[in-house]
Amino acid sequence: MTIQHHPFGPSRLGQRAACPGSYSFTLGDEDETNADSEEGSTLHAYVAHGVEGTTPEEGELPPLDLEQEERVEECVEFFLGITREARGQIGKHTELTMALDTSEGTWAPYGTCDLVVIHKESRTAWVVDWKFGRNELAEDSAALQMAGYAALVLQRCEVNTVHVRIYQPRLGRTYQATHLEGEPIIERIEGIRDAALADGAPRVPSADACRYCSGATRCPELTAQSMAVAVNTDRLPTHPDAVDEMYDKVQAAKKFLAKLEAELKDRIREGLSNNWTTQEKGGKRKIANPAGLYRALHETVPLDEFIALGSWPMEKVRKLSGLKAKAFNEVLEPFVKKGDDYTAIVRKRKEVEDV
Numbered sequence: 469m470t471i472q473h474h475p476f477g478p479s480r481l482g483q484r485a486a487c488p489g490s491y492s493f494t495l496g497d498e499d500e501t502n503a504d505s506e507e508g509s510t511l512h513a514y515v516a517h518g519v520e521g522t523t524p525e526e527g528e529l530p531p532l533d534l535e536q537e538e539r540v541e542e543c544v545e546f547f548l549g550i551t552r553e554a555r556g557q558i559g560k561h562t563e564l565t566m567a568l569d570t571s572e573g574t575w576a577p578y579g580t581c582d583l584v585v586i587h588k589e590s591r592t593a594w595v596v597d598w599k600f601g602r603n604e605l606a607e608d609s610a611a612l613q614m615a616g617y618a619a620l621v622l623q624r625c626e627v628n629t630v631h632v633r634i635y636q637p638r639l640g641r642t643y644q645a646t647h648l649e650g651e652p653i654i655e656r657i658e659g660i661r662d663a664a665l666a667d668g669a670p671r672v673p674s675a676d677a678c679r680y681c682s683g684a685t686r687c688p689e690l691t692a693q694s695m696a697v698a699v700n701t702d703r704l705p706t707h708p709d710a711v712d713e714m715y716d717k718v719q720a721a722k723k724f725l726a727k728l729e730a731e732l733k734d735r736i737r738e739g740l741s742n743n744w745t746t747q748e749k750g751g752k753r754k755i756a757n758p759a760g761l762y763r764a765l766h767e768t769v770p771l772d773e774f775i776a777l778g779s780w781p782m783e784k785v786r787k788l789s790g791l792k793a794k795a796f797n798e799v800l801e802p803f804v805k806k807g808d809d810y811t812a813i814v815r816k817r818k819e820v821e822d823v
Contacts, residue, residue, distance in 0.1 A: 473499060476661045478579040478616030482609025483681060484660050489671035490681055491664035497682040508600045511540060512582060515598055516562040518544035519583060533805055534756050539637040543598055546635050547583060550594045554587040561586075566620045570658060581617050586625055593627040597634045606676040610634055610643050615653045622650035675719030685728045694721035733813050747814045751807030755782065761803040765789050 473479055475491060483490055501509075513529055518540060532540065551558055561584045567576030583596040595617045599605070614632035621630050634643040647653065663669060673690035684690055697717050705711050736744045755761055762774050769788050777784050782804075786796040 474575060474578050476575070476657060476664070478613045478620075481612040481616055481657065481660060482606060483677055483679075484664050485612060486609070486674055486677035487672045487681070488660075488663040488666070488669040490677065490683065492669060493671060493687065494681065494683040500682070504601065507536075511536060511543075511600050512563075512598055514540045515543040515547075515582075519547050519560060519562050533754075539600060542637040543635060546633075546637075547585070547596070550585050550596070550633075554585060554592070554594070556587055556589055559586045559588065560584070566624045568620055568654070568657075569623060570654060572658075579616055579620055581620070584621060584625065586627060588626075591626065591628045592631070593621050593625055593629070594631045594633065595621055597632075599634055599636045600638060601636070602638050604639075605634065605636070605641075605643060606679075607643070609676055611645065612656075614643070614645060615647060616657060618645075618647035619650040619653040619657070622647065623654075673717075673720050673724075675716055675723060678720050678723045684724050685731055687724075690720060690724050693717055694724045697721050736813055737811070741816075743816055744813055745816045746811045749810055749812045751809050753782065753804045753806050755785070755800075755803055756805035757803040761785070761800065764799050764803070 475495075476484060510530055510532075514524070514532065514536075517524055547560075561581070563580055563582065564584050565577045565580040567574050568578035581595050582598050583594075585594040585596075587593070595614065597614065597617070614634060618630040618632050621627060628648065630647045632643075632645050632647065636642070671687060671689045673687065673693050678684045678687075678690055681687070694717075697714065698721070700714075705714050735741065737746055739745075758774075762769065762771070765774070765785075768790055769785075773788055774785075777788070782800065785800075786793065789796060789799075791799065
């Protein structure tokens, strides 16, 4: 599955600003999805239904586990908090796609806002972006992305004030800012575009610039930087600025290696390996109903110790219960959910000739 974003759309501005050369280097690449992005799309769809007060039709979306349901509920509650902040009749729009007028014409479509809430009487809008990942935001990139959305809403929605929010339910964190003018933002966007289109636009590898770059594994600058970090580990810096610089390069190298590993796995799946192959494996089980499990074990398991386990790893729960494995599995069965089967990369078994 592939999706396409405007090359200078809000979600791309941080990367383009940090690495102008990434535009020409990745021109023509498709935006490949992965398990995380597919989960994000599913959760976004559930939140949109929650905000609109509708229910997905049967088979429209994959089912959610308990943790995912809680994150969706938190996002809907976040929206309700905005309606209370607006204090009056509002209009709401989910997955709102708009065009941006620039000095050189209209970019259409330019960006899609997860949620726009408009209070017409005060000519005020709130723009919300849901992020379901577990990583810290790159603040400069986040600020640029939300400024891009603010410019769209200021231009298209007849408002004077735009409050932007990024909500990360899995981290319990919110980024927020307020924008009153769209033109300075558009000028900044055009400046980022001009720098990217300039002859010899530099490629500048960094953790933030390379995180979602489709060209990371073939970028000469990132390859050279990663190799330089690897061969200099015996000369670790001692000055704080040098420590910061090297740490950022290490983060970029990790992204490079992760993307390289993913591409090599694709080749192994195609059979292009002598030593590695694929193997189908069953999905892992996890406790989906901890409250129900506790009720089944409450006679032998103290509540405070059960709560202290946090994510309730099954082996720790079993040890706490004092039950043997077979008996514990019988108690556990109604309260667990099995994950999807998956394909693992495993080393090939060498054939041994009979002597």
